[in-house]
Amino acid sequence: MIAVLAGVLALLALGGVGMSRSRRASGIVYGVSLLLSSALGLVGLHALLAAGPETVALPLGLPWVGAHFRLDALAGFFLLIINLGGAAVSLYAIGHGRHEHDKARVLPFYPWFLAALDLVVIADDAFTFLFAWELMSLVSWALVLAHHRAPGTLRAGYVYLVMASLSGLVLLLAFGLLAGANGGYAFALMRTTRPTPGIAGLALMLALIGTGAKAGLVPLHVWLPLAHPAAPSHVSALMSGVMTKVAVYAFVRIAFDLLGPPPAWSAVIVLLLGGASACLGILYALMESDLKRLLAYSTVENVGIVFIGVGLAMAFQASGFALGAALALTAALFHVFNHAIIKTLLFCGAGAVLSATGERDMDRLGGLIHRLPQTSVAMLIACAAIAALPPLNGFVSEWLTFQAILLRPALPQWGLKLMIPADGALLALAAALTAACFVKLFGIAFLGRPRSDAAREAHELDRFSRAAMLGLAAISLLVGIFPGVLVDVLAPVMREMFGARLAAQTPLPWLSLIPVAASRSSYNGLLVFLFIAFSTAATILAIHRVTSRSARRAPAWDCGFPDASAITQYSGASFAQPLRRVFAATLFGARETVTLPPPGDMAPARIEKALPDPIWDRLYAPFERLIGRLADFLNPLQFLTIRRYLVFVFLALVSLLLALALSQ
Amino acid sequence: MHAISFDVAKLLAGGLVLASFLMIYQVRLLAMLNVLGGHAFILALAIAWQAHVQDAPELYITAAITLIFKAALLPEALRRIVIRLGIHREIENVTSLGAVMLAGVGLVALSLEVMLPVTARTDPLTRIDIALALSVVLLGLLMMVTRRNAVSQVAAFLSLENGIDLAAAGAEGMPLVVEISIAFSVLVAFLVVGVFLFRIRERFDTVDMRALDAFRGDRK
Structure with a gap:
């Protein structure tokens, strides 16, 4: 506990180093951030596995409240996630941060941002929590405005600031309700007092709005696709990969720890918003051609998936089914871990593409797999993982979520009985659309032929950035192959929240994953991985044995149009067109108009698409x-x-x- | 507590309210400044009486400061300003004085109505003092709102400040530091306002605030 506070203080002090104009400041700040984050991550892991919670009260802050800190299993898990992401991004930024042209706008705030993220999860009273929360918002706002001359950044910062203030205000009200008339602002007091159902429901809804606005839950997501891409790429990675997770932490902390068992109707609302976020988020992402905005919308989708898991856990807990709640929350937290890893990796990759080519528009990229081979491998793994392909980690958490959905018959309430299958359908749809979306991302940006000179002359990044990306990809693969380890690591959190846990997974033969019962369902990432590896190797061997060994390079078939220009390739928009016609025409009111010039006119034919955003408009x-x-x-x-x-x-x-x- | 000490305190506080009414009614500047001096004089008496009743000798110092600064120096200085500005013969044009007086009566009733139940459990001496002090503050505000001449607004502000002093003295006995700092702040405010009065006059040839409104283009 003391170690965490010391680490946070050290990060805050590091911000001072970032203010110096020295040329080596960048390397020092990111290097020390890497060390501190690694240390804090280890402390988090230790807290997760250690026996009980540790608390510290400092005489800071409000005189009659003080500053309370607590490190329990849940906080330890999120500390692990934050600092895993923080360490990877710091390593990435040792290299990538060198290209930053306005370092003084990033360096002081970067360690503060990490410190604020850490501080939120260890806060144990409302005042400290809100202080850390607002510090997190404010510092990340400053980071969003780092490139303030780029078009759209000022507006992004403004919308972000408004939504962050809303989130802070609503959370303040929620804590006010939880504290009651006697002003018990310490979380320890809130845990022991049980408010009336009306107050508890209201506080829960306020908490949902406050944390949802930070996590990017539909319809509070509007700032996210503006602000996340506007920040420097490594900060985008932190905001999308880690900060949204801290918002999930806040909701889990309030819903399961500070409040008692939630009412069933609140689970329906969380499930509804989660399902809507998952589907709408990925549909928005599909329509997008800006690399970083696409990733930001995909974050909205994944936050939706996490909230589906959380909503399921609330539903099971409301009806006293502790094992189901443990399964659902395990799925949600597993997805939190996965998304933190994958989205950090994806944003780092987008940053690599951006600094290699200077382009964010996918329709000006292409063929990068030849120019950036290592980045491409990392991005391919990330795309497959986020599209939930086995044996990668993304599959496991979505599979666990489905397992929790399939436990639905155990619930008595009709509202939930109807809502949960609907969410299952939405989740399945979102998973399929995600696959399409990331096929589009990788296919358009990395495959094919370069669509611009910048893409044609791209160069691979420095060693640090590549090491960070490949390391994250390796974590993604390892967690996918050995998911039982992470499920077992999460067991103390479940015991803390529900007094129940899933059966231990690591002693099972062949490292299978059996969440409920062997007769019901099981998954074995190791076997899938070995099968894929062996069959691929065998196929390659067979092909090489049977066919000729010499590689031939021949021109691609050009459909009878020689010297086809690179822009005649499939573009992102054309790839998404069928899905846009099916979904976006009714949902978003997307329109296409084709203008053909009259015969004899030499003007080009035009196709124009209009894609309004109904949530913003309405x-x-x-x-x-x-x-x-x-x-x-x-x-x-x-x-x-x-x-x-x-x-x-x-x-x-x-x-x-x-x-x-x-x-x- | 002796009945007499209670009665005298009530009398003095009531006298302060009466003086406020006199100020509101007084439209000639020099006469109004005289009333302001009287206002502060009654306040000094009230504070001294509180010192006697509460047996708090430091309040005597407060009373002395009030007497010297607020009852003697400030009105005298304002009088000199008025004479130097050459507006000592002016009669200020206040619309519907009768209605303003009635509103003042309403305010006194309101402050008694609010304060008496709130302070029901405290010392009766404090109680009446605080209720009447609130009336003095409200009457001061009322006067600031209804007057247009800058000098009478300053005088109204000073009477408002007297009300705050009365409440503070009645409550616990005011710490000397607070009293001195308030006295200084009043002095500074007075100096600043005095300078401003001359500056306004230099530019607009009058200290009627309507001239400033016209200058800003609010009133044609």
């Missing part, structure tokens, strides 16, 4: 207009005379006094 735009109108209405208040301001003060005072007199 939900946010009216708000924006309302606030604009209110501001216009109140504007004259800024130009009153002193005497009139005095009249306002006077009238406010008198009316308050009157209210007081009347209420007595």
Whole structure:
């Protein structure tokens, strides 16, 4: 516990080093961040496996509350995730950060961001928690604005700041409700007091809004695809891979730890939002051609999957089915781990592409597998993992989520009985669309022929960046092959939350994964991996044995059009067109218009697509207009005379006094 | 507690409210400054009486400061400003004085209505003092709102400050540091306002605040 606080302090101090204008500051900041993150990650792992929670109270902050910190299994697990991601990104940034042209806008904030993330998960009272939460928001906002001259960044920062304030405000209200009239702001007090069902439900919904706005849950996700891509790539990796996970942590902490068993109706809402996020997120991603925005939308989808798991756990807990709750939350936390690894890797890869070519638009990339072979291998593994292909880690968590969904008959409530299969369908759809989306990403950006000179002349990155990406890919593969280890590591969290855990997985023969019962379902990543490896090797051997050994290079078949330009290849938009027609036409109101010139006219034919965002148009735009109108209405208040301001003060005072007199 | 100490405290606090009413009614500047001096004088008496009743000798110092600064120096300085500005013969045009007086009566009733139940469990001496002090504050605000002349707004502000002093003295006996700092802040405010008055006059040839409004283009 002391070690964690010391680490956080060291990170905060490191921000001071980042302010120096020395040329070596970049290497020092990222190098030391790497060391500190590794150490903190190990501490997290130790806390996860250690016996009981550790607490520390410091006389800081509010005088009558103090600052409480607690390191239990849940906090340990998230500390592990944060610092695993933090260490990988720091290693990546030792190399990648050198290309940053405005270092003074990134270096001081980067270690602070890591420190704030760590601080959120060990906070044990509402004040410390909200302080860390706001520090996290504010520092990440500063990082988003690092490239403030790029078009759209200022707007992204503004929308992010508004949504972050909303999240902070709503969480403040939620903690206020939890603390009750006596002001028990320490989490230890909140655990022992049980609010009335009405208050508990309200606090839970506020917590859902507050954490959902940070995690990027539909319809609170609007800032995410703006802000995450606007930041420097390694910061995007942290924001998408790690910060959204901290929001999940906050929700899990409030829903399962601070509140008692949740009401069943709240599980329905969480499931609904989770399913909607999963599907809409990946549909948005499919329509996107900007590499980093696509990844950000994919984050929305994965957060949806995590919240489906969390909602299932709430449903099972509401009906007292501890084993089901443990399975569902294990699936959710497993996915949290997976997504942290994969999305960090994907954003690092996108950063590599960006610094190699200067392009984020997929329709100007292509053929990068020849220019960036190692990055391509890492990205291929990440794409396969996020598309949930066995034997990689992404498959395991989605499979576990489905296992939890299949436990549905154990539930008595009709609302849940109807909602959970619907979520299962949405999850299956999202998984399929994810596969399509990442086939598109890899196929368009890395395969084919280069669509621009920048892509044609791309160069592989430095050793540090490649090591970070390949390391993350290796973790992804290893966790996929030995999923039982992670499930067992999560067992203390489940025991803490529900008093129940899944059966131990590591002693099972052949390292199988059997979440409920062997007669029901089992998965063996090791066997799948060995099968794939052997069959691939055998096929290659067979082909080489049977066919000629000499490789021939011949021109690709050009459909009878010699010298085809590279832009006649399939583009991202054309790849997504069938799906856009099927889903987006009704859901988003996407329209295509084809303009053919009349015969004899030499003008080119044009195809134009319009892709409105109904969530922004229906939900946010009216708000924006309302606030604009209110501001216009109140504007004259800024130009009153002193005497009139005095009249306002006077009238406010008198009316308050009157209210007081009347209420007595 | 002696009945007499209670009655005297009540009398002095009530006198302060009465003086506030006198100020609101007074439209000639020099006369109003005289009333302001009287206002502070009654306040000094009230504080001294509190010192006697509470047996708190440091309050005598407060009373002395009030007497010297607020009852003598400040009105005198304001009088000189008014004479140097050459507006000592002016009669300020306040619309519907009667309605303002009625509103003031309402405010006193309101502050009694609010304060008496809230302070029901405290010392009766403090109780009446705080209720009447709130009336003085509200009356000061009312006067600031209804006057247009900068000098009378300053005077109204000073009377408002007197009300705060009364409440503070009645409650516990005010720490001397607080009192001195308040006295200094009033002095600084007075200096700044005095400078401003001359600056305003230099530019606009009047200290009627309507001239400033017109300058900003609010009123044609």
